[in-house]
Amino acid sequence: MKIAIIGVGYVGLVSGVCLSEVGHHVTCVDLNTQKIDKLNQNIMPIYEPRLSDMVAANRASGRLHFTTDLAAALNKTDAAFVAVGTPSRESDGHADLSQVYAAAESIAEQAAKPLVIINKSTVPVGTGDEVESIVKEARPELHFDIVSNPEFLREGAAIKDFMTPDRIVIGVESDYAKAIMAEIYAPFAQEGYPILYVNRRTSELTKYAANSYLALKLAYINEVADLCEVVGADIKGVSKGIGLDSRIGEKFVNAGPGYGGSCFPKDTLALVRTAQDHERPLRLIEMIVSSNGYRKRAMSRKIAHMCENQIKGKKIAILGLTFKPNTDDMREAPSISIIQGLQDMGAKISAYDPQGIENAKSYLKNVTYCKSILACVENADVAVIVTEWDEFRELPFAEMRAKMRSSVLVDLRNLYEGKTLNAHGFDYQCVGRPLETQLCERANNDSG
Structure with missing residues (x-):
């Protein structure tokens, strides 16, 4: 499956390389040109054991790409993961969702076909509903499904946690979205890792x-x-x-x-x-x-x-x-x-x-x-x-x-x-x- 990852911070980068490792074709997108240039030179923006070797191997195989061009990444893509930051707002401690909302709007505006948008970022309950409203307002003529798929990655063991998960939690609201998620995580289901649909x-x-x-x-x-x-x-x-x-x-x-x-x-x-x-x-x-x-x-x-x-x-x-x-x-x-x-x-x-x-x-x-x-x-x-x-x-x-x-x-x-x-x-x-x-x-x- 062709997958786009929006955001190449800790979660996005690890998720992207691991999904490419199990056979998907993954394009990771970020607005930070310097970060993308370094990744294309196999220079990691974070330290995580095994990450550099896995990025190099999957880039060499042609399954992993890094770009700043969102439209190109979404071309012929069936699923797009949003993996941007949600830091605490200094003013009140609430999660700052501005990057999530901006990513959703950009995806909606530049998508060329129906798409499943999967939120990998950690967000408060109800965020998916707001993202759905943003997408519908931006592109009312196209069909989108919004999915929640939170990460449970420990820094320092993130690749191990992704590749051998305790569980995979998937929040879906349609049979089509569930089918897409089942295809994405089929390699993990075949290994017997628990997948919880809610x-x-x-x-x-x-x-x-x-x-x-x-x-x-x-x-x-x-x-x-x-x-x-x-x-x-x-x-x-x-x-x-x-x-x-x-x-x-x-x-x-x-x-x-x-x-x-x-x-x-x-x-x-x-x-x-x-x-x-x-x-x-x-x-x-x-x-x-x-x-x-x-x-x-x-x-x-x-x-x-x-x-x-x-x-x-x-x-x-x-x-x-x-x-x-x-x-x-x-x-x-x-x-x-x-x-x-x-x-x-x-x-x-x-x-x-x-x-x-x-x-x-x-x-x-x-x-x-x-x-x-x-x-x-x-x-x-x-x-x-x-x-x-x-x-x-x-x-x-x-x-x-x-x-x-x-x-x-x-x-x-x-x-x-x-x-x-x-x-x-x-x-x-x-x-x-x-x-x-x-x-x-x-x-x-x-x-x-």
Whole structure:
């Protein structure tokens, strides 16, 4: 099948390359000429494992193309995916749908034949109805079907998630649209992956409900971790005990510095605003949004506590900037709030990240960006693990300790055990460990 993808951001690019990988002929369209030129040179605008190789292979096969010419992309096309951004509006937290509406109008104006328009962007419930109205007004003489097909892609594992999905959710309002979607996803149906057909509004709400539920799990386990620290419990054991319950599962029960990224922050906020608009407030989700914001800010205070709150003038080495590993995405990353909080207290910041430094420069000022772990920690008073990159799971402790001015290491991702770090001469603190255990370990280390 010939397919057009409108928007070559994270979702559009990954969706396009994966659909071409299973045999469809895909043309990806974007207004950004520079981005398209780079993709045609196999230069990726984002970091995602395997993406560059798959783009090159499918371009070479003739199944994947990149262009700024929407009309040409829609020529003889049966289906067009809209995969543009829907960021939170700064004024009120609602999803900004201007790009979705603009894309729908452009498709309607330039389509040469009946078309199924598939919304891949994350949008509030009812957006498909509005898109349908826009298309009908622009081209009342042509037949269009509007479909909701939300993405469930984790950054850093997006290709795996697309190619081996937990489920594919499709919101349709006609048999013709359902038949087109069945043809698009036939390769996945043949492999036995679940495909759920629902109405359009159900599909739209499913994406927000899923992400908000996962955010709830993260916010909950972070608050339990704080309780663990003062009652003598260990969050690792608590998380394991919870996760082994088949009704709950082990995913999203790891304590940390708070969630970030392109999905959870804006999706939880958009769901809150949608519920408020319909006078059915979701108090739990409202509290999650508040709790997560507090969590990020609290991490800078946790670091300051390790310096006996004498943070002014101290050099803090931040290991990891992106909101999660295997991506260069800095949107709503916990590191932003942590670094800004430390800077407000007068700390000097050095930072290292395997992929995120260039993007971080747009979010953070007065930071010394380093090219390696050892360069980052040189003369540092505190080293802080913020993102759980694999590179940080095997830190060069001896070399780090020799370069650091002081011995404090704060592990916000619980990658290590206290005894291991104490043995290397570090004054160590993680998340959700009993406070008295950590204090005892530090006392033993000081006396030795």
